Structures are given as C-alpha cells and as structure tokens.
Amino acid sequence: MKQPEPVQQVKYRRDTALQTLVGAIPYAQFLGIQFERHGDELTAVLPFDENHIGNPVLPALHGGAIASFMEVAAIVELSWAMLWEELESGRLSAQGMAQNMPRLPKTIDFTIDYLRTGLPRDAYARARVNRSGRRYASVHVEAWQDNRARLFAQATGHFLMPQPPLSPSGGR
Numbered sequence: 001m002k003q004p005e006p007v008q009q010v011k012y013r014r015d016t017a018l019q020t021l022v023g024a025i026p027y028a029q030f031l032g033i034q035f036e037r038h039g040d041e042l043t044a045v046l047p048f049d050e051n052h053i054g055n056p057v058l059p060a061l062h063g064g065a066i067a068s069f070m071e072v073a074a075i076v077e078l079s080w081a082m083l084w085e086e087l088e089s090g091r092l093s094a095q096g097m098a099q100n101m102p103r104l105p106k107t108i109d110f111t112i113d114y115l116r117t118g119l120p121r122d123a124y125a126r127a128r129v130n131r132s133g134r135r136y137a138s139v140h141v142e143a144w145q146d147n148r149a150r151l152f153a154q155a156t157g158h159f160l161m162p163q164p165p166l167s168p169s170g171g172r
Contacts, residue, residue: 017087018042021079024101028072031065035076040084044073046123053120061118066143070125070155071110074139077127078105078159103162105137110157118152121145135161 018037022028031052036043046052046069054062083102125143132138136158143153 013087017083018080020101021083022076024104025072025075027068028076031068031072033069033072040080042073042077042080042126044069044076044125044127046125048121048123058117059120061120061123063112063114066114066118066123066153067110067112067155069123070112070127070141070143070153071107071157073125073143074110074127074141074155074157075104075107075159077141078129078132078137078139081129081132082161105159105161108136108158108160110155112153112155114153116150116152119145123152124148133161135163137161 014037018035022033022035032047032049034045034047036045046065052061052065053059054065079102123143123145125141127139127141130138130140139157139159141155141157142151143155144151
C-alpha cells in the first residue's frame with residue numbers, strides 16, 4: 001500500500017500551483033489581488049489601496065477596479081477547477097505547471113450588478129463554476145467587504161475554455 005504524501009508536500013504543491021496561476025495574470029499583480037486557499041476553495045482578496053478609489057468625495061471603490069477584481073476571481077476559480085484534478089492525481093506538478101503554464105479561459109462576456117457602494121477597505125470575492133464543458137463555462141461571482149451576507153457586487157461571466165494541445169498522433 002502506497003504511503004500518503006506528507007501534508008507539508010501537499011500544501012506546498014497546491015500553494016505553488018496557485019501562486020503560479022495567479023502570477024500568470026499581470027493585471028492581478030497590478031491591482032494587488034491575492035488568493036486565500038482552504039483545500040480546493042479559493043477566496044479572492046483585493047487589499048485596500050488609495051489607487052482603487054474612483055470617487056474621492058464618497059470615497060468609493062472604482063467600478064472598473066471592482067469589475068476587474070471579480071473577473072480575475074472568476075478566471076482563477078475556473079482555471080483552478082480545471083487544474084485541481086490534474087494536480088491532485090500527480091499528472092501535473094507545481095514545477096511542471098510553472099514551466100508549461102496552461103492557457104487561461106478567455107472572457108466572452110461579464111455582467112456585473114453593483115449592489116451598493118464599495119467602501120474604502122479590503123474586498124473579498126468567491127466564484128462558483130455553474131457549468132464547465134470542453135468549450136464553454138459559466139461562472140457566478142459574489143463580492144463583499146465586512147459581512148459576507150451583504151454583497152456589494154455580484155457578477156456572471158461566460159468563458160471560452162482553452163483547447164488542449166493536439167497530441168503527436170493528431171488526436172486530442
């Protein structure tokens with residue numbers, strides 16, 4: 001019987017893969033978006049930054065910063081869901097992923113409902129994949145600040161899934 005992998009190795013593999021995935025999105029670094037991981041569940045974090053303020057009179061977070069934050073959360077969640085099985089089965093290592101980064105889903109459309117003002121503080125988002133097929137995926141995102149039950153924005157996005165590279169024999 002095969003011994004289970006030590007917990008530190010599992011955590012390192014998952015965290016390295018997530019850092020690699022987020023690192024492949026330059027705009028995520030520009031905005032300072034981070035991700036907290038608990039098992040396979042991700043929470044996106046947009047730490048407060050004065051540069052995210054759109055209306056200094058209120059002050060309120062800029063709608064474009066909110067939209068970008070939520071779109072990045074959706075893309076990372078969708079990509080993480082695609083990679084999770086490969087990563088956990090051992091078919092994909094964190095180092096292999098870093099050397100050969102899988103292509104990310106492409107946004108088809110992204111619709112946002114601004115429910116209330118984004119206050120000048122940290123924001124959080126969770127994305128849920130509603131449907132994911134070989135060519136198309138649908139993702140729902142919810143964003144909050146101090147109280148998860150009081151969303152300040154929600155969004156639905158549709159994405160074109162990356163196609164796997166052709167195998168040398170010409171098949172997929």
